[in-house]
Amino acid sequence: MAFVVSGFAGEPVRTRASRRTQGVSMVAAESSLKTDESARIMKEAQDLMPGGVNSPVRAFKSVGGGPVVFDRVKGSKAYDVDGNEYIDYIGSWGPAIVGAANEEVNEALVKQIEKGTSFGAPCELENQLAQDVIDAVPSLEMVRFVNSGTEACLSVIRVMRAFTGRQKFIKFSGCYHGHADMYLVQAGSGVLTLGLPDSPGVPKETTAPTLVAKYNDLDSVKAIFEANKDEIAGVILEPVVGNSGFIPPTMEFLQGLRDLCTAEGALLCFDEVMTGFRISYAGAQGHFGIKPDMSTFGKVIGGGLPVGAYGGRRDIMEMVAPAGPVYQAGTLSGNPLAMTAGLKTLEILRRPGSYEYLDKITSRLAAGMVDAAKDAGHDAVGGSISAMYGMYFTKDPVHNFEQASQSDMKKFAPFHRGMLESGIYLAPSGYEAGFTGLAHTEEDIDKTIEAARKVLSTIPPN
Incomplete structure (x- = not known):
C-alpha cells in the first residue's frame, strides 16, 4: 500500500x-x-x-x-x-491511543500503586507484557524493556554491532531515532523543527559509522552497501516516517531492504516507537507484511507512562546481558506502573x-x-x-x-x-x-x- x-x-x-x-x-x-x-x-x-x-x-x-x-x-x-x-x-x-486518563487504565494503576511504584526486582507484570508484545508482533521472539524510545534505539545498535561484528549502520535522512549521539545526523523531529542538521557536543568519531540514505530510495541504500562491503551491521528506519511529516513507504522499498539486508548479512531494524500498536496491532511490520530482524517500541506499550522496548530473534537477543556479553541495564526498566498501563492499553486495543x-x-x-x-x-x-x-x-x-x-x-x-x-x-x-x-x-x-x-x-x- x-x-x-x-x-x-x-x-x-x-x-x-x-x-x-x-x-x-x-x-x-x-x-x-x-x-x-x-x-x-x-x-x-x-x-x-x-x-x-x-x-x-x-x-x-x-x-x-x-x-x-x-x-x-x-x-x-x-x-x-x-x-x-x-x-x-x-x-x-x-x-x-485508548484516550487520555482512560478509566480502565487509571483503575489498574491505582491498584498497582497500592502494591508499589517501583521494585528494582523482577515482577510477573514484565512477563505478561513481554508475552503480549511477542504474541502481537510477528518478528519478536524475545524482548527487553527500557525507559524510553531513545534508550531502545541506542541499545539496539549496540546489539546489532555485537551480533554482526561490524560497526557501521545505515539510517535515513529525516528519520528520528532519539537523541543518542550516533543518530543525530540528518535527523528528523525537533532537530528539523529547530533547523539543526546536527548537534554540538557530538564527536565526529561517534557519527562516522552512521551512513545516511534516502527514504524510499533503494538505490541509495545499495550504493552504500557497495561502498562499504562487509562493514555494515544493519539498517534502521521508521517504517512509516512520522518525524519529518507523515511519509509511508512503498512496498518495493520495504521488501527491497529486507532482501538486501539478508543478502549482505546485515540486520534490518524497524523503529516502531511511533507505529507500534498504532497503525495495526502488529505494528508496521504486520501492516506491510515485512519481517525485520529487530524492532524498537515505546509510547503505546506504556499506556502513557515512560517506557521503551527492543526485541527480535532469539539468537540475536541472547547477546544481551546477563544471557550474553552485551551490557545494558536500567534502574526503572520494567517498572510495574508502566507494565500495568501497557497491559491494560493493549487489552483495550485487542477488542x-x-x-x-x-x-x-x-x-x-x-x-x-x-x-x-x-x-x-x-x-x-x-x-x-x-x-x-x-x-x-x-x-x-x-x-x-x-x-x-x-x-x-x-x-x-x-x-x-x-x-x-x-x-x-x-x-x-x-x-x-x-x-x-x-x-x-x-x-x-x-x-x-x-x-x-x-x-x-x-x-x-x-
Whole structure:
C-alpha cells in the first residue's frame, strides 16, 4: 500500500528564523485565546529549564505565540491552565491511543500503586507484557524493556554491532531515532523543527559509522552497501516516517531492504516507537507484511507512562546481558506502573472493532482537512494509516525528506495558531505526524474539519 504525501520544510535554515519571527509577531498580535496563566508559567519556566521546556518542540518556536500549558487531559480533550478546551491530536505524542486518563487504565494503576511504584526486582507484570508484545508482533521472539524510545534505539545498535561484528549502520535522512549521539545526523523531529542538521557536543568519531540514505530510495541504500562491503551491521528506519511529516513507504522499498539486508548479512531494524500498536496491532511490520530482524517500541506499550522496548530473534537477543556479553541495564526498566498501563492499553486495543474504528475516523479526518485546504485555494495532500495521519501544503508528491524539504512551510504557523484558537490542538511543528485515538468521536472530527475550513479561508491562497 503506497500513499502520496509531503512534509513541511520549505525554506533554507538561514531564512527560517526570520520567517518564524515574523509569524510570531503576527499571530501573537491577532490572538484571541486567553493565555495569561500559560504565559506566567512559561515566563517562570525560562529561568528554570533550557528554553522553558523539557523537550524542544513543546516551545512552539516554529509556529509562533507562546505554548499553552496543560492542566489536565481526558478522553480526546486537553484543558489548559487558562480553562481552554482543545480536541487533542497529539495524545502525549502517541501513547494515548485508548484516550487520555482512560478509566480502565487509571483503575489498574491505582491498584498497582497500592502494591508499589517501583521494585528494582523482577515482577510477573514484565512477563505478561513481554508475552503480549511477542504474541502481537510477528518478528519478536524475545524482548527487553527500557525507559524510553531513545534508550531502545541506542541499545539496539549496540546489539546489532555485537551480533554482526561490524560497526557501521545505515539510517535515513529525516528519520528520528532519539537523541543518542550516533543518530543525530540528518535527523528528523525537533532537530528539523529547530533547523539543526546536527548537534554540538557530538564527536565526529561517534557519527562516522552512521551512513545516511534516502527514504524510499533503494538505490541509495545499495550504493552504500557497495561502498562499504562487509562493514555494515544493519539498517534502521521508521517504517512509516512520522518525524519529518507523515511519509509511508512503498512496498518495493520495504521488501527491497529486507532482501538486501539478508543478502549482505546485515540486520534490518524497524523503529516502531511511533507505529507500534498504532497503525495495526502488529505494528508496521504486520501492516506491510515485512519481517525485520529487530524492532524498537515505546509510547503505546506504556499506556502513557515512560517506557521503551527492543526485541527480535532469539539468537540475536541472547547477546544481551546477563544471557550474553552485551551490557545494558536500567534502574526503572520494567517498572510495574508502566507494565500495568501497557497491559491494560493493549487489552483495550485487542477488542473487536478497535482498529476498524481508528481507520474510519482518521481517514475521514485526513480527507476532510485536505478537501478544506483545496476548497480554500491551497495546494494540499495528505493521507493516513489507521490512527496516524498527515496533511501538507504542497501539490508535489513527496516520498522522502529531500523532497519534503522543498515544500512550502510558510502557511503552517498561521494554520496551527488558527486551529489552536478554534480549540484544536495540533503538533506545534510541520515535521510531526498527527495521532487519533479511540476516544475521538465523529463529532470531534466534524468540528476539526469545520475549524480547518474557517482557518484556511483566512490564509492567503496560492
